Amino acid sequence: MSGSVALEVRGLAVRYGVITALQEVSFRIPQGDIVTLIGCNGAGKTTTLRAVSGLLKPSAGSIQFEGSSIAGLPPHELVRRGMAHVPEGRMVFANLSVLENLHMGAYLQRDKAKIREMLEFVYTTFPRLREREKQLAGTLSGGEQQMLAIGRALMSRPRFLMLDEPSLGIAPLLVKTIFEKIVEINRTQGITVLLVEQNANLALEVSRHGYVIETGRVILEGASPVLRQDPQVRAAYLGG
Numbered sequence: 302m303s304g305s306v307a308l309e310v311r312g313l314a315v316r317y318g319v320i321t322a323l324q325e326v327s328f329r330i331p332q333g334d335i336v337t338l339i340g341c342n343g344a345g346k347t348t349t350l351r352a353v354s355g356l357l358k359p360s361a362g363s364i365q366f367e368g369s370s371i372a373g374l375p376p377h378e379l380v381r382r383g384m385a386h387v388p389e390g391r392m393v394f395a396n397l398s399v400l401e402n403l404h405m406g407a408y409l410q411r412d413k414a415k416i417r418e419m420l421e422f423v424y425t426t427f428p429r430l431r432e433r434e435k436q437l438a439g440t441l442s443g444g445e446q447q448m449l450a451i452g453r454a455l456m457s458r459p460r461f462l463m464l465d466e467p468s469l470g471i472a473p474l475l476v477k478t479i480f481e482k483i484v485e486i487n488r489t490q491g492i493t494v495l496l497v498e499q500n501a502n503l504a505l506e507v508s509r510h511g512y513v514i515e516t517g518r519v520i521l522e523g524a525s526p527v528l529r530q531d532p533q534v535r536a537a538y539l540g541g
């Protein structure tokens with residue numbers, strides 16, 4: 302699959318009623334890469350992911366996943382085609398156990414052997430989830446809930462994984478672990494990753510390519526090491 306494009310978004314626009322949240326968002330993610338969208342609070346990152354996942358209907362633009370247009374397809378169809386979305390704020394089922402949450406991620410999978418295999422991968426990746434298998438998700442720390450949200454997304458055996466601010470509200474030590482795991486998941490499973498972050502420093506460290514979003518537009522893009530040196534990016538996102 303090398304050289305092919307996993308996701309191509311062109312001229313994406315999204316409105317909430319009269320409010321234009323995205324005006325012109327275009328980006329491309331090669332198969333097997335980690336690409337990041339960085340931007341401040343309110344820039345349009347979550348809206349972009351929700352449009353790609355089929356949760357919001359674009360008012361303009363095109364979205365191609367593995368070469369076919371996915372505009373208008375419902376979220377469950379996109380999951381079936383190999384997309385997974387870890388939402389902002391994690392959204393785990395607080396009153397279900399860790400294991401029950403993970404099974405929710407495999408709701409389209411009928412093959413029990415495949416479910417067991419993926420569960421084993423999730424538990425090997427995040428040993429804490431195995432230790433807390435029977436615990437209610439609501440009793441986990443923020444970082445553990447983030448691991449669970451990622452694990453739940455992996456249970457659908459995606460080829461393409463979107464993560465919405467995995468570092469938000471998480472203790473720094475766990476943030477580091479989670480970013481290491483994202484890289485590991487990408488490398489070992491060959492899963493393409495779209496990472497959305499306000500934490501530009503970390504996101505540009507683990508990604509190959511980055512796009513900067515401001516008020517619903519991509520204003521800058523480049524190889525991540527280049528963006529990290531860019532004076533505009535340093536001033537606005539990396540604390541100078």
Ligand SMILES: Nc1ncnc2c1ncn2[C@@H]1O[C@H](COP(=O)(O)OP(=O)(O)O)[C@@H](O)[C@H]1O
Nearest residue numbers: 317320322340341342343344345346347348349
């Ligand atoms: N449900 C909504 N209704 C109206 N406006 C919204 C809604 N969700 C987001 N917005 C607005 O859309 C813009 C982009 O928001 P969002 O995509 O959440 O940004 P980010 O994820 O980068 O913080 C912001 O101006 C925000 O206020």
Ligand SMILES: [Mg+2]
Nearest residue numbers: 346347348389
């Ligand atoms: Mg957001």
